[in-house]
Amino acid sequence: MRAVVFEAFGEVPEVRVVPEPEAPAGGVVVAVEATGLCRSDWHALAGHDADVQLPHVPGHEFAGRVQAIGSGVTGFEVGQRVTAPFVYACGVCGPCRQGNGQVCLDQRQPGFTRWGSFAEYVVVERAAVNLVALPDEVPMPVAAILGCRFGTSFRAVTQVGRVRAGEWVAVHGCGGVGLSAVAIAVAAGARVLAVDVSPRALELALKLGAEAVVRTEVASRPRIPAPGEVDALALAVGVAIGGQSTPVANLLTIEGTPDPTPSTAVPDLIQELTGGGAHLSLDALGSPETCANSIQSLRPRGRHVQVGLLPPALGLPAVPMHTVIGRELEVLGSHGLAAHAYPQLLALVAVGRLDPAAMITTRLTLDEAGPALAAMAERPPSGVAVIDPRT
Structure with missing residues (x-):
């Protein structure tokens, strides 16, 4: 063969x-x-x-x-x-x-x-x-x-993540796993915010029903926007879903620096856009930054599901356990x-x-x-x- x-x-x-x-x-x-x-x-x-x-x-x-x-x-x-x-x-x-x-x-x-x-x-x-x-x-x-991808996301969102209608779900990384998670969470009645470096990937997330998207540049440490800067950078965008135009909030580009420490800009923005943080957040990419950002973007008692692989050969991620303890978060894996x-x-x-x-x-x-x-x-x-x- x-x-x-x-x-x-x-x-x-x-x-x-x-x-x-x-x-x-x-x-x-x-x-x-x-x-x-x-x-x-x-x-x-x-x-x-x-x-x-x-x-x-x-x-x-x-x-x-x-x-x-x-x-x-x-x-x-x-x-x-x-x-x-x-x-x-x-x-x-x-x-x-x-x-x-x-x-x-x-x-x-x-x-x-x-x-x-x-x-x-x-x-x-x-x-x-x-x-x-x-x-x-x-x-x-x-x-x-x-x-x-789709099977993994289906279980991660519906069974491991226990999504409920009306909850905010943040999806970090919009490749195949992430886009699957977007579609499944939307079908479950959740409000979805998608994060990725690719405008094309975010466009697909919007077409699948994401209500908000955040675009980041490839950088280990994004620049934290100054007070009021988020609104100045936000772009009003929309997507046709079911024949109706649905407003989508805040497409943001975060400029980065070479400093490899994890960013706090993406979690802070998600906290603002969701009115206090996501109820459920998934790292669908698998990197130290997306893992930490997913956890930091949760509201108290929120649930983080790690879906993207984090092979030991690439280094172990620094999980912000102080946030896990302080907010009583659940950190879950899905395979x-x-x-x-x-x-x-x-x-x-x-x-x-x-x-x-x-x-x-x-x-x-x-x-x-x-x-x-x-x-x-x-x-x-x-x-x-x-x-x-x-x-």
């Missing part, structure tokens, strides 16, 4: 011809029709994950059709439309028995512990607890991004979505309550996938990029 392969960390992956996988006992082989390009794949390429063994095929969110079925697998047939979460659970450990396969004690991950989905075929192990049948109403590219929880999410997508397709901005061939992955650190796509391994 053709697959995207890298043989050294940090190199530009290339398409190679490698052996086609066989279906293991209890598992299946899926012919991949769509797979997402995710920041987590870049972490694997950069060598931030100790489980990645070279040579390696990245890719961990995908959809396709069953190509081959291993011994002991029942309930699925060749040609059936399927997807799977990025954590292959065991189904028998303590967390799995409690319904928390996303934190399985014996988890296996395509694109990390196993070869992944930037290929014509990928293996799904332990199909009984990990393979998910797709309704015909859900297109393959949409189903592909449910496996990591994927178990396969058994997919039907609820798929039903919302199938009836149009959630529209992940609105976030897909780039479509790539398999030959384009390697260079695009290598460029993610410097030139991440606005929105979501989806790869078709058949092209």
Whole structure:
């Protein structure tokens, strides 16, 4: 089969011809029709994950059709439309028995512990607890991004973050995970404020229903606006939602300095725009700055959910625990979505309550996938990029 392969960390992956996988006992082989390009794949390429063994095929969110079925697998047939979460659970450990396969004690991950989905075929192990049948109403590219970004955000916002209608939700980082969180929080009736460095990403957040956006420049320490300066810099913008023009408050550019200490400008602005701070805030990027800013932007008794990866290889973030204690905040982590929880999410997508397709901005061939992955650190796509391994 053709697959995207890298043989050294940090190199530009290339398409190679490698052996086609066989279906293991209890598992299946899926012919991949769509797979997402995710920041987590870049972490694997950069060598931030100790489980990645070279040579390696990245890719961990995908959809396709069953190509081959291993011994002991029942309930699925060749040609059936399927997807799977990025954590292959065991189904028998303590967390799995409690319904928390996303934190399985014996988890296996395509694109990390196993070869992944930037290929014509990928293996799904332990199909009984990990393979998910797709309704015909859900297109393959949409189903592909449910496996990591949208599924992860769905659980992070609705289950871990316990969002409630009318609450303010701040989303720090508007890549695929962040935009998914925006769409899900809006669908839940929350008021959403999105933060990013990219005007295009913020434009997408507005189209998905964000009520306010904050634009920051790439800098470790933003300049704190002087009193009254926020109003002077604010721009009145609007977005058409459901045929009506909805006002959106305060698109702000914060100028930075080379000083690498964390910024207090973004949290202060969020406190002002939300009338006291977000009820729920998510770091959907994964950096020391966005982690700290997310926590600092919360009102008392607020909830921070860490979704973006913070690999130890990049340094451990300085979590502002004085703020956590003083405001009695909850600091939570969220890691994927178990396969058994997919039907609820798929039903919302199938009836149009959630529209992940609105976030897909780039479509790539398999030959384009390697260079695009290598460029993610410097030139991440606005929105979501989806790869078709058949092209």
